[in-house]
Structure formats: structure tokens, C-alpha cells
Amino acid sequence: MMNISNHMFPIIKDSPVYPVIYDSNNVVLSLPPIINGEHSKITMNTTNIFIECTATDIHRATIVLDTMVCMFSEYCSTPFTIDPVQVTQFDGSKQIYPLLKYRNEKISMKYIENNLGIGIDMNNINRILKRMYLESSQIDDNNEIDVCIPPVRQDILHPCDILEDIGIGYGYNRMQLSLPDSFTIGQQFLLNKITDQLRNEIARCGFTEIFTFSLCSRDDIADRMRDKDSLTKAVKISNPKTLDFQVARTSLLPGILKTIASNKNMPLPLKLFEISDVVVKDDNYDVRARNERYLSAIYYHKNSGFEIIHGLLDRIMQVLEIPMKTNESTNTTVGYYYYLRAKNDPRFLNNRCAEVLINEQIIGIIGVVHPEVVGNFELAMPCSALELSIQNIY
Template sequence: MAAKEQKTLDKKKLQALSDTPIYKIDLPANRYDLLSIESFAVALKVFMGDMPPPVYKAIEPPTPHEMVVSESVRAVRPYVVCAVLRNVTFSPASYKSFIDLQDKLHQNLCRKRTLVSVGTHDMDTVKGPFKYDAVPRKEIDFVPLKEEQVLNGENFIEHYQKDLQLCKFLHMIEKEPNFPLIRDADDVVMSLPPIINSRHSQITLDTKNIFIEATAVDEYKANVCINQIIAAFSYYCKEQFTVEPVTVKYADGRQVVTPDLSTKEMECKVDWMNRSIGIEWGAEDMARCLTKMLLEATVKDANTISVKVPPTRSDILHQVDVMEDVAIAYGYNNIVKKAPPTLSVGKQEPHSKLSHMVRMEFAQAGYNEALTLSLASYDDCFVKMRKEKDLALAVSIANPQTPEFQMCRISLLPGLMRTVFASIATPVPIKLFEVSDVVLKDATQDTGSRNERRAAAVYCSTSSALDTIHGLMDHVLQMLGCAPKSAAQPEGYHIAPSEDAAFFPGRQAEVFVKGQKVGIFGIIHPQVLKAFGVGMPVTAMELNLEPFV
């Protein structure tokens, strides 16, 4: 159609093209239930009133299905969620859609298999109970999907490093001494998650019964993933929208029946949703349209709707999500545009405005802006800066996951020193600045702490440059409307000797404005330079911008 409209082909080729329109539909990132053509078709039929919202049911199998999880997988991918689809009929198109949905879920919800990895198997080629455990590499032998020969776990990584599609997933297990395996009762390997399935249990067009497993580091995401596959392809089961559950038995004694097809109910207020959207709808109208959006809704009273959220709608977390569906069903283009009832004038926040002005001055002086992390280590903020550890000043992080993030920074200089070290191979002088917040404890605040906007700069070269940093400090202060103290300017700024341990003695000074200390500048102490791995002199300044806001 596009080629015909744009006339980009010759007449004969244009006549051979189809006139069938092709629709491109953009889906919201949180609507996983619309990722397959099957689930999208069901949603469209329900919206058009051609069918009621489907009800997904778990039916008991003749023989219970079990998945036994070993303690050995706790360090790799500790969770698994399973399900069985019975009496499925595939066509070439639906089979392709089945594979495509798994790929889309892997890329989006599963975050490229880092959170969840899905495997699907021909149930008739394996038998339960199934096992999920981690096995030493040398004990693994199986024929992977699309391969002809048996592959041993010892050369598994080397083999798939040449595979352009699968090599990007190897980092998740390549350093592990044991690989996770899904096996059946006869120890037949079904999959090595999160990389590849076994050829033995591969799905084909003739497959009738499907065993689905999702190994994960996030159990909730695994349940969401399995539910989406079930919702889409239980449509092709002989008994539509049914699934057989699997009991997952963990090593600690916990037993979970999966998939979880339970619904959740919430109450929504009609007047709040009307006010939020800007419409005037009654409870009956809202309930009818929510049902069209796959949310079974009933009127509880004139101002309350009870909404039953199906297992496929993981995006519905709060009343505001229901309100969004009401707005979509109503039609965004049908909402009457009107001016807001309140009159307000927007303007730049004072801290942001001042910070922008200071950044411009630093940049025009030839300095490059650095953006360092707000969290830091005790070592950087205290030990390397030759200061005593002061927990009364610093906001500490409870149970830090890494020693690099133990506290909120109390100065911008440690971050700039680390940036100088990382930039040491660049031509000198290295001129860096940062305008950002530090966090300090403050018992007068509700949170017990406060943010303080500061500006800092460093100058690194083959020789110290105290005059350069002094001049930069003077320039910034004058730009802030603060002239040097004199008889004509008694309220101006002045400098005084300083004894900060991070700076060289006798080569540092504090800056005062109206009797309040607002900054410091000087030559960084050689021991600080050595601690940060910087082999050249560094001159630095730091200024508190709060008094100037």
C-alpha cells in the first residue's frame, strides 16, 4: 500500500502488489497481554462485544504434575513456574506466533532473559516428575535444539560463543561451576536455562500437549510471563482457556501450585474517575466499558464499582490504572478540552535557575562538567580525604550491597578526584567542575537530613595553580552579586586561613560572606593525591550555593 501511494515502483510491479491494508499498532510497554496476535484478537472481540471476557481455568490432570527444585539452583536461578497446555492444535501461523511471543517476552518483560527464561516442551516426549537442579559441567551431555551432535557442558560456552543470537546470554552462567538443568524422571535433559532447550523435547507443528517452564530470579515476573503464554495459546486447546497446574516443590519444603490464575478485586470510585478524566459518566456506563477492556466490573452502588482483575492484566495495580482504562474506552479524542480551573504561572525553580547560571560561568571559564554519583564510600569521603569518620554528619546506607555505596556524599570533591584519576591520560590541564547536591544530617528536618546545593571545581596540571582557582572563586562570587569586602562593600566576602586536612597547609583558604563560611579553596594535600592515584598537583574549590538562592 505504501509503495503504491508513494509510486516508488514501476507500473508492472505495482500491479502485482496486494491491495490488502496492513495495520501497524503501537502497544503500551506494560500491556504484555496484547503482545501476540491471539491475545490481541481476543481483546478486540471483547471490546467489540463479539464475545465475553475469557475466564481462565485450571483443571486437574489425570495424574498430578510435579517439579522438584534442588537447593543447588539457589545461587543461579532459584525459582521456577510451570504449566501444561493439553490438546493444542497448531497451524503454521499459530506455531510461528507461539515462538514469536516467547521472543517478545524475553526481550521485554524478561529483560533479555536476565529475570526470566521460558522453555516449552513436547509433553509426550518426556515424563514427570520433573527436576530442576544445578549440575557440574562435566556431567552434562545432551543434544541442544537445532544441533545434530551431543554437546558436553565443558565445551558448551565455547560452542555458543560463535552463535550470534545466543552468545549474548552466556554471561549469565559462564562463570558458574554448575549449570542449571530441567530434566524429566529419566534424567533426560529438557533445557539448560537461560540459554537453550533440548532437541529431544522440541515443539513441532504436530505437538498436542505442551509443558511450559519458566526459570527465574524474580518469581513474580515468572508468573506474569507464564500467564501471558497461557492466555494466548489456551485459545487453541480443545477445551479453550484451560490449563493443567504443576506443583513446584522447593528444597525448603515450600510447595507452590502454578500457574496462579487467581483474580484480584478492587473498588473504584466513580466521582474520582470522572474528576480525574474530565467526563461525566454514571456507574453503569463505566462498568460496561471496563468489561469491554477485559476487566469484569459490577456496580456496587451509585458511586462505587467493583472490578475483578484477571491474571493477564498485571498492569492493573491501583485505582488509577482502572481510571486509565475508562479513559481509553471513553476515547481520548472524545474528552472535551477545557482550561484548568486554577490559574498559575510556571517558572524555573530558584535552585535550578542559580545552578544553571553557575554552570554557565564554569563552562565559559573552560571547565568541563562532571556528573558523579550521589552515593559514595566511607573510604573516599573520609580516609582518602584525611578526615575523621563523622557519622553525625553523614547519612549512612543501611545494609549496602557494595562498599562503593555506603553513604550519601558530604562533599563534591571526592567524586571529582575520582574523575581526575579516570581522566589522567587526557592532555593537561584537566579542568572539571560539578554543580550538584550533597546530603547532610539535620535533626531539624522531618527526614532527619537535608540537601545542600554546592559547586566545586578542580584544576590538575604539572604544577599547582592556586592563583587560577582563587581567580575562579572570585569570578563566581562576583557573578553571584557578592563583591570583595571593603570599606565601600562591608557586606562583601573575605577569605581567611584554613586548616582543612584535605588541603596542603598554608596553601588553602576559607571564604566567608556576612560572617558565614560558604566555601574553601586550595592545593590538594599530596597524601590525598596518592590515595586517589593522581600523580600531578591538583588545586580545588568548593562553594555552598544555598546562601545565594
């Protein structure tokens, strides 16, 4: 008697070989991840359990295996005892499973007090953490706590997760409500305010706003855009579900070009824009990446329409009250100004591309999209594009 899991079949459908598990008597126990046999099912009289974990990602498989082993080991005749298994990997290497790795994370008293707003000594914190199945100890006299994270707490990824456990263990209902020492008036975040104002203004210029996915494929930002260097700047997804979501976008242009490709039957010209965040690497942040607000616009028609995109740039700068530097004799020592400087970029035609600068700082690019890029996105007509970093404008 077999239970067939049809939703798991695609995992091995195209594999030249299938996994199978036999016992010492050569009886089939399981065909992971598809079926389990009647011979190997657990009953009330089962005394010995062999835990097998199958997955397409080794990291997640070890997490599941460690968690299952710890849960079952509580009910062993000798609690918390297991028999490890040596697994031979596909490359011939051997590994003992389960791993059951412990790791340590540090958290400071100042971090706890500033974020929870409670006055509590270290002994009480250690007691609270023990209630949350976390062993901890003080690190010398540094007012830091060393927390030992067991394999059953794979949900703890950052000190803020330990902070949450302390808050739960202490009791949120015990925390005293208090008014701030000074009263302030809330206002809209400046970047969001400028974003909303630009959306309205660009829409008045006849452009249609779109929203595209924050994740894209490696080909979208590299091969299709003729920009191989972009992959070195991109934040990669360690375990992408599909080929369309492999990296975080470093530019809005691929998403807009894909949108045009999906709407080629719409009346021309297509004038599209998007104001959203891209992700850039930054070692100054604990996650080594940060968001940056970009503005991109494209004009797609029988002619390139570079003058229309250029006019949009001038209108954006006009509403932001940033004057254009007209010639080299202009006094540029006072105030804000912008100008264009010739630039060769693989995404754009040579001699049809320029950098946008504000006070000698590069904030974007404008130009006629290279015909090869247009063809890579299965488009048949020329287009011009503009991309600006709004955060570098003000």
C-alpha cells in the same frame, strides 16, 4: 538436534554447576538457559506443556512465568486451568509456582477528574476499567475506587497507570478541548535559569564543563571518597546491570574525579565543573526520593590551588549578589550574606576544609581533597574542590 544461544552463555559461564532438566524417563529436556532439545520442542500435536522460566532475578522470573501461564491457559481444554509446581529453592525452602498474585490499588474520583479533565460517573469508570481487564468497585461513600490488578497487568505500578487506562478506555479523541479560564505568560523555571547563568559565568573563569553518569558504584561514593555514611543516604538500584551503576549519586565529586583519571594525559591544570542533579532520600515524596541541583568544581595541578577554588566561590556569590560576612561585628540581621566555617570532612584534609553557609544555612563545602581520596581514583597530584546545593541558595 540442539539450538545454541551463545548470547546466554555468559550467565552460567563461571558457575561451578549447570542446571539440567530431565523427564521421567531420564531424557534431557533442556539445559537452561543455553539449549533446548529436539525431544521437548512444541509441535501441532502437543497436548501437555511444561513451562520453565530461568532468570538471574527471581522477581522478573515470576512476572514472566505468570504472564506466560495466563496466556497459555486461555487455550487449555478447560480454559484458564493450570497445574502448579512445587520448587525447592537453593536454601531448601519450597515455593509453589506460578504465584499468580492479585493486588489492589485505590484511585479517587477527584484524582481522575483533575488529571483527565472529564466529567464521568463511577459506573462508567467501572465499565471502562472492565474493558481494560481491571475489576473495580466503589469504596463506601469516599468517592474512591478499589481496583483489582491481575497478574497479567504487571505494567501497573502506580495510580497514574490506572488513570492512563481510563483515558484510553474513555477515548482521548472524545475529550473536549478548552481554553484556560485565565491567560498566563510562560517563563523559564527559576532553577534552570540560574543554572544556565552559572554555567556561562564559571566557563568564563576558565573551567570546562563536563557531564557524568547519574548512577555510580557503591565504592565511588563510599570507600573511594572515605565516606561510608553516604551509602545510608543513597538510593540503591535493585537490579544493577553492572558494578558501575549500583546507586544514584549523592555527590558530583566522584564523577569529576573519575573524569580526571580518564584524562590524565591532558595538559595541566585541569579545571572542571559540573552542574547536575543528585538524588537524595525524602519520605515526603511518594517515591521517597527527590532530585537536588548541585554545582561542583575541581582544580587539579601540581599544587592544590585552593585559592583558585576559593576565588571561584567568591565569583559565584558575586554574580548572585550575595555579599560575604567579613567579621562578627557585621550587621547580619538584614539581607543575604555568606561565610565559611571550619569543618572536618573525611573527604578533605583536616584544617583545609570549610562549610559554605548562607544566612546560617549550610549550602556546600570547599577544601583540599584528601590524599587518600586522590589515590583511590588513581590520581597523582593534589586538587581542591567545591560543591554547592544551588536549590538552597535562593
